[in-house]
Amino acid sequence: MVIKKLMLKNYRNYDDLDISFSDRLNIIIGDNAQGKTNILEAIYVLAVTKSYLGVNDKNLIKIGYKFSLIKAVIDKEDSLKNLEIVINDNGKKIKINNKEIKKLSDYVSNFRVILFSPDNIRMIKEGPGIRRRFLNVELSQLSNRYVKLVNDFNSLLKQRNEFIRVMNLSSNNDISYLDVIDSKFVQLAVDIYGYRKKFIDQVNEEIGNIYEKIAGFSDLVIKYHSNIDYDDDKKVMISNLYDKLKKSFDKDKNYGMTFTGPHRDDFYFYLGGKNISLYGSQGQLRMAILALKLAEIGIFTKYSGDKPILLLDDIFSELDVTKKNRLIDYIFNDVQTIITTTDINLIDTKLVENANVFVISGGKVISQVDNN
Numbered sequence: 001m002v003i004k005k006l007m008l009k010n011y012r013n014y015d016d017l018d019i020s021f022s023d024r025l026n027i028i029i030g031d032n033a034q035g036k037t038n039i040l041e042a043i044y045v046l047a048v049t050k051s052y053l054g055v056n057d058k059n060l061i062k063i064g065y066k067f068s069l070i071k072a073v074i075d076k077e078d079s080l081k082n083l084e085i086v087i088n089d090n091g092k093k094i095k096i097n098n099k100e101i102k103k104l105s106d107y108v109s110n111f112r113v114i115l116f117s118p119d120n121i122r123m124i125k126e127g128p129g130i131r132r133r134f135l136n137v138e139l140s141q142l143s144n145r146y147v148k149l150v151n152d153f154n155s156l157l158k159q160r161n162e163f164i165r166v167m168n169l170s171s172n173n174d175i176s177y178l179d180v181i182d183s184k185f186v187q188l189a190v191d192i193y194g195y196r197k198k199f200i201d202q203v204n205e206e207i208g209n210i211y212e213k214i215a216g217f218s219d220l221v222i223k224y225h226s227n228i229d230y231d232d233d234k235k236v237m238i239s240n241l242y243d244k245l246k247k248s249f250d251k252d253k254n255y256g257m258t259f260t261g262p263h264r265d266d267f268y269f270y271l272g273g274k275n276i277s278l279y280g281s282q283g284q285l286r287m288a289i290l291a292l293k294l295a296e297i298g299i300f301t302k303y304s305g306d307k308p309i310l311l312l313d314d315i316f317s318e319l320d321v322t323k324k325n326r327l328i329d330y331i332f333n334d335v336q337t338i339i340t341t342t343d344i345n346l347i348d349t350k351l352v353e354n355a356n357v358f359v360i361s362g363g364k365v366i367s368q369v370d371n372n
């Protein structure tokens with residue numbers, strides 16, 4: 001899959017942008033605050049329908065304007081598609097080939113991107129919510145069914161919590177309704193766990209090798225923590241989880257919330273046997289996230305038979321020369337890639353000579369060199 005063209009109107013610091021990308025490597029150069037990240041963010045929004053920066057949709061609209069428009073032409077399985085998102089005060093509208101898509105869950109796996117942002121370091125440093133969100137976003141891009149599962153699970157969880165809160169207040173001990181919720185709850189929970197576990201297992205098949213290629217040191221692994229216990233037999237998993245739910249019922253009731261289930265999952269990065277959130281250097285954290293994102297290329301391709309688009313924001317800062325060169329060797333492959341940098345000298349001339357290069361200033365492309 002490649003993005004051929006991107007058009008922005010009133011997006012962040014852009015009035016009008018119309019940019020055509022190379023199918024291979026694209027480099028966006030510009031000083032700070034000129035709009036490099038905004039281009040990658042817009043492509044991400046078009047894929048995932050929201051920003052990765054945890055901002056409100058309305059922050060994406062250029063200040064002083066009423067709406068924002070992101071349009072793209074993508075080439076997927078040898079046919080061109082027009083994608084479009086309009087954001088205004090009333091929400092957002094999404095269209096594929098001019099036809100409105102009402103259900104976001106039908107849309108998200110349509111156009112797949114993998115984005116590395118310096119902001120991703122938060123994924124290691126902060127609490128588990130950001131890591132679960134990462135799993136949910138990536139798996140939503142891979143599977144419509146996963147989106148539906150998570151939506152169904154979240155509404156069931158809400159119902160369960162409301163029910164046990166009412167039970168607590170009213171001393172209602174009729175648990176037959178709770179049993180109905182719980183039997184559905186454990187099925188959805190185990191299905192979500194299954195998707196996540198498979199994804200993390202697949203990441204672990206690749207991430208150590210990739211980290212070694214960049215950092216010269218292997219042994220990076222991700223450890224998935226869940227209060228669902230793995231068993232080869234799904235029925236056993238479901239029944240074990242059901243028992244756990246029942247066991248924690250008194251605690252759940254006292255607190256008015258559910259302590260068991262995939263909404264409490266987490267994962268950690270371990271390097272050389274140590275949790276890098278506690279021991280990792282800044283560079284190691286960056287490389288670990290980069291290795292994760294690069295490992296995802298193979299997984300995305302396996303799921304859909306089509307390569308995702310790789311968006312790499314400011315990857316070269318904070319890496320020493322050796323690591324930078326190793327990374328360059330690694331990303332010079334056949335996946336469409338868009339990278340941003342403030343300094344073209346940070347990028348090997350071999351790469352620049354094979355890339356389309358865009359110079360951005362004040363929300364405009366001020367020069368462009370096509371080498372593809």
Ligand SMILES: Nc1ncnc2c1ncn2[C@@H]1O[C@H](COP(=O)(O)OP(=O)(O)OP(=O)(O)O)[C@@H](O)[C@H]1O
Nearest residue numbers: 012013031032033034035036037038059061062063
């Ligand atoms: N909604 C908005 N309306 C207008 N301008 C905005 C909006 N949101 C962000 N900006 C502007 O966009 C610019 C930042 O763009 P961006 O983050 O893409 O910069 P960058 O080129 O990636 O910079 P850096 O090298 O520092 O990462 C800033 O000038 C900021 O004020």
Ligand SMILES: [Mg+2]
Nearest residue numbers: 036037038314
């Ligand atoms: Mg930036």
